[in-house]
Amino acid sequence: DGGITQSxxxxxxxxxxxxxxxxxQNLNHDAMYWYRQDPGQGLRLIYYSQIVNxxxxxxxxxxxxxxxxxxxxxxxxxxxxxxNPTAFYLCASSIMGRGNSPLxxxxxTRLTVT
Amino acid sequence: xxxxxxxxxxxxxxxxxxxxxxxxxxxxNFYALHWYRxxxxxxxxxxxVMTLNGDEKKKGRISATLNTKEGYSxxxxxxxxxxxxxxxxxxxxPMDSNYQLIWGAGTKLIIKP
Numbered sequence: 001d002g003g004i005t006q007s008x009x010x011x012x013x014x015x016x017x018x019x020x021x022x023x024x025q026n027l028n029h030d031a032m033y034w035y036r037q038d039p040g041q042g043l044r045l046i047y048y049s050q051i052v053n054x055x056x057x058x059x060x061x062x063x064x065x066x067x068x069x070x071x072x073x074x075x076x077x078x079x080x081x082x083x084n085p086t087a088f089y090l091c092a093s094s095i096m097g098r099g100n101s102p103l104x105x106x107x108x109t110r111l112t113v114t
Numbered sequence: 115x116x117x118x119x120x121x122x123x124x125x126x127x128x129x130x131x132x133x134x135x136x137x138x139x140x141x142x143n144f145y146a147l148h149w150y151r152x153x154x155x156x157x158x159x160x161x162x163v164m165t166l167n168g169d170e171k172k173k174g175r176i177s178a179t180l181n182t183k184e185g186y187s188x189x190x191x192x193x194x195x196x197x198x199x200x201x202x203x204x205x206x207x208p209m210d211s212n213y214q215l216i217w218g219a220g221t222k223l224i225i226k227p
Contacts, residue, residue, distance in 0.1 A: 031213060042217030099146040099207030102160030
């Protein structure tokens with residue numbers, strides 16, 4: 001079955017440590033996205049990538065970094081510069097297109113930083 | 115600042131009853147409106163992507179309408195079932211944006227047996 005796999009499901013880190021969240025898709029989608037969800041808020045875009053070796057900042061990119069070395073993979077690193085990293089993180093992908101393609105989501109990673 | 119509002123925030127509905135909720139978005143600069151269903155412990159699942167004013171889409175007991183001139187979309191669920199319990203998200207795609215969806219906070223629907 002095609003889909004998006006995020007790992008791990010839960011992640012605990014100490015403040016000051018960088019942490020990398022994995023996202024892999026086998027849907028052959030060109031576009032991939034990272035969103036952050038906080039209670040009572042809509043999803044907020046961190047980074048997106050339309051093609052291998054290219055990515056763009058979303059609304060809340062500060063303190064995060066990404067890479068897109070392979071079409072299937074779009075890992076997100078939460079750096080120590082991110083002031084409030086505890087949140088639920090969703091990875092998504094879509095067929096290359098301008099907004100009329102539905103997003104396919106992974107199951108998410110809940111990151112807790114203490 | 116672009117804003118997408120969903121109402122109500124949460125909704126309790128008796129099994130078998132029909133229900134509807136609203137997504138409000140900016141009426142200018144419209145490109146597309148997305149609806150997703152997000153069940154607990156699962157990933158969000160796309161229901162509809164709507165692009166034309168007056169469009170109406172249907173998937174089983176769920177349907178959606180779109181009014182781009184006044185900036186709202188309704189999601190209807192006919193004869194609610196326990197499996198409809200989920201958070202329903204809408205997202206607005208502006209015309210002048212690349213891949214940027216503006217998301218509402220969702221409507222949490224709980225079906226009471």
